[in-house]
Amino acid sequence: MSASRPESRLQRLLPAPLNLPPKEWLRAGMGALLGLFLAGWLCSLAYGPSIALHLLGPLAATAVLVFAVHGGPLAQPWPVLGSYAVAGALGLALRHGFGSELWVAATALGVSLLLMCLLRCLHPPGGGVAVSAVLADPGLVALGDHLLEPIMLNVLILVAVAVLYNRLTGVRYPKRAAPRKDLHHTHDPLPSARVGVSTADLDQALEDIGEYVDVTRDELERIILATEQHALQRSLGGITAGAVMSRDIQFAASDTTLDQAWKLLASHHLKTLPVLDGGRLVGIVSLSDLVGPAMARGRFSWRRRKPVLMEQVMSRRVISVSSQHPLEGLLPLLCEQGLHCLPVLDGDQLVGVVTQTDLIAGLKRHLLNAASQPSDQRVPAL
Incomplete structure (x- = not known):
């Protein structure tokens, strides 16, 4: 005990380590x-x-x-x-x-x-x-x-x-505030910013401190968000996309017609369909991709129209994740980037999809499990 006390006193005298590798x-x-x-x-x-x-x-x-x-x-x-x-x-x-x-x-x-x-x-x-x-x-x-x-x-x-x-050398200088993506173009804050620390909270905290803080508000916000992300990852206990994804995949082919795609979406109550070509993911099609061609078909024309195929309307830039992708990493993709469905790939093989419904169900199960634990074992939220 006596040896540890001088050691702890010495550690208090030493400066904190630099956060620089x-x-x-x-x-x-x-x-x-x-x-x-x-x-x-x-x-x-x-x-x-x-x-x-x-x-x-x-x-x-x-x-x-x-x-x-x-x-x-x-x-x-x-x-x-x-x-x-x-x-x-x-x-x-x-x-x-x-x-x-x-x-x-x-x-x-x-x-x-x-x-x-x-x-x-x-x-x-x-x-x-x-x-x-x-x-x-x-x-x-x-x-x-x-x-x-x-x-x-x-x-x-x-x-x-x-x-x-x-x-x-890969360093962003001068530092500028990262632009915020607003896909909905409304006055509402981003979904992730509606609960938790806001910019007004940061301004008030800096004013309460009453001293100069050698960090910009944007950098401080990044630090807080990163801390919350690590706390969320710890609290979710390693839940991955593979644990919550839908495995019975409904998909379209490149030559699937507009009518066939509508029937698939309607019969399964879906908003998005992956598009496969020879078993390989080549695109994704959503309801918004089909609305325009469907309305065009409804207009009167003397000419015989050719069927609209998925390869003509699908989005070829597909954001996908692996089955080991952590659940907290799916939140910004499905909540802020306007995505309704995330294909899950193991290599080049499509093994499932994660929808917003799958994500909510996974979070619900986590909350129920956390509520059943003793109070002293729960991870406190920031």
């Missing part, structure tokens, strides 16, 4: 090296090595943010560029008016912080730019008001390298 460390390090080198090299070609080297301090701190913490609000292009422009201009103005005293540099830092918050371009290295502009060495002072030019050249090059390098 070692592969990401290497990617960020190589990017920062490349970005800082290119910015310094090009700036030295334009203004001389002495000028370039004296401006690399704040730029190196910016490189850490845009390559290693690229998802945070402080690392986005506008905070980076805006902070450098505001802090650099303010530092030059204060040095020109009051000299290069220590109190002037401190004032430049404090006022630039206020301006960055006001303009929504808070970026910590910007404070270093303001102080560097006031306490510039004689070589930088000789540039006068033109000192802002190499400052902005450096940061523009670094941001350009960050955008290109991050995207080439």
Whole structure:
């Protein structure tokens, strides 16, 4: 017991581990090296090595943010560029008016912080730019008001390298809110957003905290949704598509006619039919695919119409899942993407379909099983 207490105290003193895998460390390090080198090299070609080297301090701190913490609000292009422009201009103005005293540099830092918050371009290295502009060495002072030019050249090059390098290495930068799919084009929120955490809840929580949180609201929402998804996966206990799918598959062939498809849908109370060709899934046809051709056939015409075949009206882009696909992964497909039926494939073989009815039945069975368990064994919902 006595040995474990010092160990637990030591663990409390240690910082929390970074949520960055070692592969990401290497990617960020190589990017920062490349970005800082290119910015310094090009700036030295334009203004001389002495000028370039004296401006690399704040730029190196910016490189850490845009390559290693690229998802945070402080690392986005506008905070980076805006902070450098505001802090650099303010530092030059204060040095020109009051000299290069220590109190002037401190004032430049404090006022630039206020301006960055006001303009929504808070970026910590910007404070270093303001102080560097006031306490510039004689070589930088000789540039006068033109000192802002190499400052902005450096940061523009670094941001350009960050955008290109991050995207080439599979990182979305700058961060933008992912567009929400609204297939129904109504004012209702998405089905998954009607119960649980909403954007209004996030705004209220951030306001209640009353402090700056180094994560955007969209990123925070993604974290919460991912947490809920993992909690749901744990609570569903490994239920898969194969456990809830319908195995007696009603399907059409490529040469199935419109009348035959209508009869299949009506007799089995279905909304969707997979289309098979030689046992291989080649498409899917729904009620909405058949309505247009059926209405066209109802119009009077002197010409004899050819029968409408499924290969003419089916959707060839089919979203399918495997029999081992987890049940929680079916929810966004059947609830938000407007799908009524998901073919289940094992390899190229169609082994079943999961409909919205199958999904509801599977969730009902799970709820009944969970209700029958002792209260201390239930998984609490978020």
